[in-house]
Amino acid sequence: MSNWVSRVTLQGNYVRLEPLSEEHIPGLAQIGIGQDFWHFMLYGNMKTEDDMRGWVLGILEREKKGGDLPFAVIHLASGKVAGATRYLNIAPKDRGLEVGGTWYGTEFQRTAVNTECKYLLLGHAFETLKAIRVQIKTDSRNERSQRAIERIGAKREGVLRNHMSLPDGYIRHSVFYSIIDSEWAEVKKNLEVMLAKY
Numbered sequence: 497m498s499n500w501v502s503r504v505t506l507q508g509n510y511v512r513l514e515p516l517s518e519e520h521i522p523g524l525a526q527i528g529i530g531q532d533f534w535h536f537m538l539y540g541n542m543k544t545e546d547d548m549r550g551w552v553l554g555i556l557e558r559e560k561k562g563g564d565l566p567f568a569v570i571h572l573a574s575g576k577v578a579g580a581t582r583y584l585n586i587a588p589k590d591r592g593l594e595v596g597g598t599w600y601g602t603e604f605q606r607t608a609v610n611t612e613c614k615y616l617l618l619g620h621a622f623e624t625l626k627a628i629r630v631q632i633k634t635d636s637r638n639e640r641s642q643r644a645i646e647r648i649g650a651k652r653e654g655v656l657r658n659h660m661s662l663p664d665g666y667i668r669h670s671v672f673y674s675i676i677d678s679e680w681a682e683v684k685k686n687l688e689v690m691l692a693k694y
Contacts, residue, residue, distance in 0.1 A: 500588035501565050501625060506616040510573070510608040510694070513616055516556065516566035516580060521549050523577030524568070527601025540663035555582065555597070562586065566597070569613055571604060578604040581613055583621070585631070592629040593621060608694035614648055615687040622680040629676050636669040645673050649683040
C-alpha cells in the first residue's frame with residue numbers, strides 16, 4: 497500500500513466502512529450470492545460462499561500490491577454487512593483515485609447506505625488525502641448505476657469503448673465520471689441534502 501493511502505475506518509450515521517478482511521466473507525456471502533448485478537462486474541457470478549471467499553481474497557491481493565483499498569460496509573442500525581466498496585487505481589503522484597467495485601445487498605439498495613458511503617469516501621479523499629480528482633466508472637448497460645453517479649454530482653466524461661472483457665465474454669463499454677477538488681464543496685453540500693432526507 498502506498499503511504500498516501502492506508503487502512504482506515506470511516507464512520508457515519510448509517511454506515512461504518514471498515515477494512516475488508518476474511519471475517520467479512522460469511523456476511524458478504526449472505527447478501528451477495530445470486531445477485532444480478534454481478535454480470536456488470538469483472539468477477540463473474542457469485543453462486544457460493546467459496547466464490548465470495550475467492551472474490552475477497554482476490555481483492556485483498558490487489559490491496560497488497562498497492563492499487564486498491566477495500567472496505568466492508570457495515571449497516572449500523574442492524575449490525576449487518578451491507579456490501580463492499582473500495583478505492584482503486586490509486587495514483588499518489590497524480591493525487592487521484594477511483595471509487596468503485598461497489599455493491600450492496602438488496603435490502604440496502606435505494607437507502608442511505610450508498611449515499612453515505614460516497615459521502616465518507618469522497619470526504620476522506622478530498623479532505624484528508626487532498627486528492628485533486630476522484631473517478632467513478634460503470635458499465636454502459638447499467639443505467640441505474642449511471643443515474644446514481646449523476647445524482648451525487650459527478651460529471652460524465654465519456655465512454656471508453658471495448659474497455660473490458662467480462663468473464664462471460666461480453667466486451668464492456670465503460671462510462672467514466674469524475675469529481676475534481678474544486679467541485680467537492682458543491683458535491684458535499686448535495687450529498688448532505690440527500691442524507692438529510694433519510
